[in-house]
Amino acid sequence: MAMRAIITATFLFHVSAGFCFATLTLFSLRDLQMRLMLMGPIISVGGVSALTGPLAAQRLARRVGQGAAVMAGFVMASRGTMMLLSAAMLPEWSVVFMVLQQLLGDAGTMVFTILSVSLHQPLLPEDQLARANGLR
């Protein structure tokens, strides 16, 4: 049951990521009219944030439990994606929302990915691990 939950959430996560990140540059430059010089620093915030995710994942799992930490990571990443929606609605605040998207989205993605893959290993038989990872 837990495995089915993780696989379904992973599938929906990747559908969302495919839709959002394939169009992120177009959305930022054309719809939000963001300057090209601003895009680099904003995306680099995500790089730093992605480094904090692995550092936080294990601590979070120890504190709240593995399953709850997987969900917390997903909610965080989902909140990050929702920041794109806020940026579309309030374009004058778009820089703030895009930075928040990078901060929450990248850290949450790392926490969710690391902990959900860690859960695959004890839950699935060895000969099915590769198939489950192939969904990503």
Next chain:
Amino acid sequence: MTVLILLAVYAAKTVGVSNTVIIGAGVSRIGVAPLLTRSLLERRTERDGRAARAIN
């Protein structure tokens, strides 16, 4: 992933870039629902799974 990116490009052409982002954000919200299962939320450590497998 490649298929999804192609789908996103198609959606961006038909409904617009902003709407495609909104669709993506909506899907990420739906994704939380499958995780709201007791068997997942009650799992404290990775060892829980190993122990369960050993019992089975």
